[in-house]
Amino acid sequence: MAQKEKDFVKEIANIDTDFAQWYTDVVKKTQLVDYGPVKGTMVIRPYGYAIWENIQKELDTRFKATGHQNAYFPMFIPYSYLQKESEHIEGFAPEVALVTHVGNTPLAEKLVVRPTSETIICEMYSKWIESYKDLPVLINQWANVVRMEKTTRPFLRTSEFLWQEGHTVHATESEARKETLDMLAVYEEFAKTVLAIPMLVGRKTEKEKFAGAVETYSIEAMMLDGKSLQAGTSHYLGQNFAKPFDIKFLDSDGTHKHPYQTSWGVSTRLIGALIMAHGDERGLCLPPKIAPIQVVLIPIAAHKPGVLAATKKLATTLQKAGIRTKVDDSDQTAGWKFNEYEMKGVPLRIELGPRDIEGGVATVSRRDKAGQKTTIQISTLKKDVLALLDDIQTNMYIKAKVFMDSHIKQAKNMTELADAVNNKNFALSMWCGDTACEDKIKTELAATTRNMPFDQSPLGTQCVCCGKPAKTKVYFGKAY
């Protein structure tokens, strides 16, 4: 019986017993992605790229609304730029791709294929900024970056990935700090309302922060296997880059000053987050606001007179309401299509057959409640579908939130910490602030600090690891 129930997903591995294989199967079988010929590279196929385009659209609107402009900086960076900030080069050197030759001719100076663009952007900023009147600079770029990773997985960690990186410059520290937190809040709001993924929001520890930043903040999501995924970061850079890159402005008081900077980014990794936060044994489950196809219409017995025409008429009604709609009148059987679009995570399916048409109704099935079918009146189709999509969006967030909340355990000592992180939970603990304790926990439990929440009301007085007086409250988890 259990086997029988599983028939509809024979193409993908069991999500409970083999999560890693499930992930690989889903990204491949739903045609989000294919492997590129060079190790660690991925081809983002149309269905996957459509998700990225929707992410871009939603975020770009938010960036513009908060005063940012888009620009584009070159992919090649002189090697010397990377060396100007010592922590930065140390952090990225092992994984940068270098161009050493053009044809057979060695280059006088090696070129770095950008792993991130702080250095080249700062170099340009130093030319552009002269006066306090030039500030703030609020620029974002959509780009690809290259980091030659040893262990790669589609979307989660690839040698080349797509992202956006915001790079801002401010006259004062407080303004830059505000920008850092404002953009973090934009990410959190986007994740919540568009991706339907709840996030742990907080500051990274010294050990985990970005190479060259004063402070790094992150949003962290919980995947269905209890592991954590860093989904976005926002860095307060202070003057760490302004000084070595000699970015200066003449302030209104007549003195030259170094400005304060931020950078922030999210990547195609967000698609991985979507997959692993919402998926189930049938495959993908996409929130309506990000789904490339929001409603799929499937004609039943399409050869019978009037069926296909009636289905297309419904599609037109929905499309006019701005709903991303597809009619699948292909030659596959209805059952095949049901499974296919469920695997692809389409939020809402509408079946229209002779029986429906006779009754003036359509049969609908929600992806977030797959297996259940209801009928809606064709006369109120548009209103009902909009309401259903809304409800699916909300329901998916609540479901993910309940899941995450129920998988966060307070841990006061190493035993409790081990118990939490070994059983698909995050742990919330007090910590002395010492990197040695982080290292010990990582070595012994394979868990790392995720971030330190803004709510620092103490849970206790002792460090979860060494027992010494605790300074901060921090989340631990196993991470991707």
Added chain:
RNA sequence: CUGGGUAUGGCGCAGUUUGGUAGCGCGCGUGUCUGGGGGGCACGAGGUCGCAAGUUCAAGUCUUGUUACCCAGACCA
């Protein structure tokens, strides 16, 4: 980088132990009956077995070398 594994039609695999006519499932094409949860029947196309060298009358199978990928560790959006 350390340890283990794999490489055979588009995909997933068998065949290797004991050398002897390259097979299966899915997918793909044509026709037909179907169509409300991955349909049935009939016919058909498609592979110099990762690459290179060697042993042999004969190599997918044995030997040596080589490359790529996968899994588990150390590093990372």
